[in-house]
Amino acid sequence: MVLWLALGAWALGAQAIAQEAGSAQALRELHQKLAGQLARSPLKRPMHLESVETENGLQGDIYAVVDRPLGEVRAALGNASQWCEMLLLHINNRRCRVARQPDGDVLTLSVVRRYDTPVEQAFELPFTHRTASATRDYxxxxxxxxxxxxGTSRYRVMLEATPLGERQTFLHFGYAYDHNMMARYATMAYLATFGSHKVGFTVVGKAPNGQPEYIRGLRGLMERNAMRYFFTLDAxxxxxxxxxxxxxxxxxxxxFEAVEQYPEQLHEIDLATYLAHKHEDRQREAGAAR
Incomplete structure (x- = not known):
């Protein structure tokens, strides 16, 4: 995938998501509101995906129930180093490093335009990591x-979680980004030509043969990237x-198994190639640490 067009390097813009963290009560109410969609999800698991084109960019939100207690989720994702390890599961993320700064830990993610591009040609995205709330139920x-x-700016990702009993957790994973007009036109041109076959997950109609027609264009792009990144969390x-x-x-x-459940939207390479690149990255970073 041509990542600079897909804007899939956690191009996450602050404007599209609520500026303040929510609450356990608000998240539980949202779970109740989405109960029907979660139970009948076409995504093969209790998961609901939403996307929207905002005035200045794109926004994506995934809501899902996972079979892990909240305490384990909190322990697994509490610091920037853990997020680095998680994000490196994505096929285009080749390196991630953490540095402590006065305003919080900064997670710098190195992303390549294609999975087989050398890491030396990656662009870097520095994210400030902040735990807004870590209570017993939120x-x-x-x-x-x-x-x-x-041409992208105002990146943001937000993870919210609240327990559903003792063994399950309801997650809200939201992300968005702003882009300027030049970046938007370049992306739309790609999606109208080389990326014209790419689709998202929202069903917008039926084809003559009765098969679902999926959303394309900018929202389709957003949905593909939302799912790839949500699966880093799930994995x-x-x-x-x-x-x-x-x-x-x-x-x-x-x-890889999660991504391959949706070949029409997410298939790119075979398992052996994916593992080879990830093992190479791990060996390179291990050598640099010595």
Whole structure:
């Protein structure tokens, strides 16, 4: 995937998502409101995806129920280093490093335009990591950056979570970004030509053969990236079920398996190629640390 056009490097804009963290009560009310969609989700699991084109960019939100207690989610995602490890599951993310700053830990993600592009050609996105709330019944984590590459700005990602009983957690994963007119036109031109076959997940009609017609264009792009990044979260949590020595491989396989459930939208490469690139990245970073 041509990532600078897909804007999939967590191009996340602050304007599109609420500026302040919510609350456990508000999130539980949202879960009740979405109960029908979650139960009948076409995404093959209790998950609901929304996307919207805003005045200045794009916004995506995923709501999902996961079979993990909130305490485990909080422990797994409480610091920037854990987020780095999680984000590196994405096929185009090649390196992630954390530095402590006065305003909070800064997570710098190195992203390539294609999965096989050398990491030396990656562009870097620095996100400030902040835990907005970490109470017994509510977790809110915020990542933000003011500027990004190629006409993008005001990046933000927000994760909210509240328990559903003792064994499940309801998650809201939201992200958005602003883009200038030049970036928007460049993306639309790509989607109208080389990316014209790419679709998202929202059903907008039926084809003559009765098959669903999926949304295309900017919102389709947003939905594909939303799902890829949500699956980094899902795969990272899945790794908690296995011994520490096996977690990395478990997470890599889980991410790839999740993506491949939606080949029309998300398929790019085979498992062997994906694992080869991820193992190469791990070995390079291990060598740099020595």
């Amino acid at each position: 977790l809110a984590i915020d990542l933000s950056a003011e500027a990004g590459p190629l 990272y949590l899945a790794g908690l079920k296995v011994p520490a020595a096996k977690r990395s491989e478990k997470r890599l396989h889980r991410w």
